[in-house]
Amino acid sequence: MNRLTDHLIVISFDCLSSLDFPVIKNLPHFQELLERGSYCANVESIYPTVTYPCHATIVTGNYPKRHGVVNNTFLQPGRVSPDWHWHRRHIQGTTLFDEARKAGMKTGALLWPVTAKADIDYHMPEIFANRPWQHQIPVSLMNGSFFYQLEMNRRFGHIRKGLNQPQLDDFVLESALHTIKTKQPGLLLIHFTDLDTQRHYHGFSSEEAMDALKRHDHRLGRILTAVRESGTAEHTTIVALGDHSALDETTGVQLNVLFREQGWISVSPKGKVTSWQVYCHSCDGSAYIYIRNKNDQNLQSKVHEFLLQLAKEERNGIEQVLTADEAGALGADPRCSFMLEARPGYYFKEILEGDFLHRVTKEDVRDKRYTYACHGYSPKKENYSTFFAAAGKGIRPHQEIPYMRLIDEGPTFARLLGLDLGDTDGSVIEGLLKGEGE
Incomplete structure (x- = not known):
C-alpha cells in the first residue's frame, strides 16, 4: 500500500x-x-x-x-x-x-x-x-x-x-x-x-x-x-x-452505598472491601454494574429490578439501564451485567459510605474528591x-x-x-x- x-x-x-x-x-x-x-x-x-x-x-x-x-x-x-x-x-x-x-x-x-x-x-x-x-x-x-x-x-x-x-x-x-x-x-x-x-x-x-x-x-x-x-x-x-x-454535573450517584445496604458488598471496620457480589464500576457519566457470579440468575433479576426501580425517579440520576447485550451492541464491555447512563447533571462515583446522592461542593472539588464536569456519557x-x-x-x-x-x-x-x-x-x-x- x-x-x-x-x-x-x-x-x-x-x-x-x-x-x-x-x-x-x-x-x-x-x-x-x-x-x-x-x-x-x-x-x-x-x-x-x-x-x-x-x-x-x-x-x-x-x-x-x-x-x-x-x-x-x-x-x-x-x-x-x-x-x-x-x-x-x-x-x-x-x-x-x-x-x-x-x-x-x-x-x-x-x-x-x-x-x-x-x-x-x-x-x-x-x-x-x-x-x-x-x-x-x-x-x-x-x-x-x-x-x-x-x-x-x-x-x-x-x-x-x-x-x-x-x-x-x-x-x-x-x-x-x-x-x-x-x-x-x-x-x-x-x-x-x-x-x-x-x-x-x-x-x-x-x-x-x-x-x-x-x-x-x-x-x-x-x-x-x-x-x-x-x-x-x-x-x-x-x-x-x-x-x-x-458535561457539567452537580451530583455524584454513589450506588455502592446502596449495594452495601443490600448486603451485596461487605466492608471491614477500616473500610476495606472484604467481599462483594455486586459492584458499580464508574465511567463517570456512565457505569458498569458487575455481578461476581454472573450465572446467578436470581441475583441478576434482583439487581435488574432494583436498578429499574431507582431509574423511575429522576432525582436518582439514572437515565437508562442497559443489559450486557445492549452495552455490547454499543461497543462497551459485554462482560458487565448492566450498564447505567447518568442523567444530565449527574455522574457515578464508587464511594462505599455516606449518602447515595452527594451534592458536589467547592470543598469537594478543591480537594479533588469530586468534579464540576466529566465525560463517560453515551456518545449519542x-x-x-x-x-x-x-x-x-x-x-x-x-x-x-x-x-x-x-x-x-x-x-x-x-x-x-x-x-x-x-x-x-x-x-x-x-x-x-x-x-x-x-
Whole structure:
C-alpha cells in the first residue's frame, strides 16, 4: 500500500469538543490548520467516552469491546486509587504504532495512553506512581524509552510541577518540539490534558477552560513552527483531534452505598472491601454494574429490578439501564451485567459510605474528591461530539466532513502511512485523503 505522507503527527487535545469549534476557528494557529486542511466538527466518540478507551480506539480503529480497554481503570472493588490500563499489553490486536514499527518507521509517543512498555522508539508513557513506595520518574523510565526520557527530563524537567497543569503539558510540548526537530519520527503521537483538567475542576465553559484552549492554540503554533524549522513541512501531515466532550454535573450517584445496604458488598471496620457480589464500576457519566457470579440468575433479576426501580425517579440520576447485550451492541464491555447512563447533571462515583446522592461542593472539588464536569456519557447524547482536523501531505484541503466516528481515525491514519490495521470497526474517511495525481 502506497504511503501518502512521510511523517504523521497526531496531537490529541483531551476533551476538545465540537462546542469549542466557534472558539478555536478564530484562534490563529487552529485557524491556520483549518485554512490549510480539512476538518470534521461532528465526530462521534465511543462508549464509554473516557480517555483510555478513546485513545486505544484512535490507534486501533476498534470499539472497546474489541480492543479490550473498556474503562480507564481496572475493576478493583474498594481500592482508593485503582490501577489504570497503562500498558500496551492491555490492548488486544495490533495498533498504529505497532504497524509503523513493523514497516521500519521511527515512532514516538508522548503521554499517549495505554502505551507503557510498548515498542516505541521515543517514548514517554502516561503512567502514574500508584503505590506508596513508587516514585514517578523511575516508574516512567522503566515503562518507556529510558535514555530518551532521561534526556527530556534533563533538558525540560524544570518546567514540570508534578502532574499539575498547565506545566505538565508545557513539559510535553518542549519534549515534542525537540523530538520533531532532532528525531523526525514517521509517526508521533502527542497527548495534552490541560483542557480536560480545567473542565473537570472548573466546569465546561469556565474561564479556566477557555484559557486552556488559548494555551492549546499556542502549543499547536509551536508545533507547526517546529515542523517548518525541521525542514519536513512538505512531507508532514498534522492532525489535531479530541477524544471526547464533557458535561457539567452537580451530583455524584454513589450506588455502592446502596449495594452495601443490600448486603451485596461487605466492608471491614477500616473500610476495606472484604467481599462483594455486586459492584458499580464508574465511567463517570456512565457505569458498569458487575455481578461476581454472573450465572446467578436470581441475583441478576434482583439487581435488574432494583436498578429499574431507582431509574423511575429522576432525582436518582439514572437515565437508562442497559443489559450486557445492549452495552455490547454499543461497543462497551459485554462482560458487565448492566450498564447505567447518568442523567444530565449527574455522574457515578464508587464511594462505599455516606449518602447515595452527594451534592458536589467547592470543598469537594478543591480537594479533588469530586468534579464540576466529566465525560463517560453515551456518545449519542446531544451536543456531545468531538473534533478532528488535518492538514499537510496527503490531505485534501478545504473539505468539511459532516460526520465521522472516532473508530474511523485509526484506519485513516493507517492509509496515510501505507499501513494496514486489518479488519477494523472503523473505515477510512476517503473524503479527507488525496487520490493519485492530486
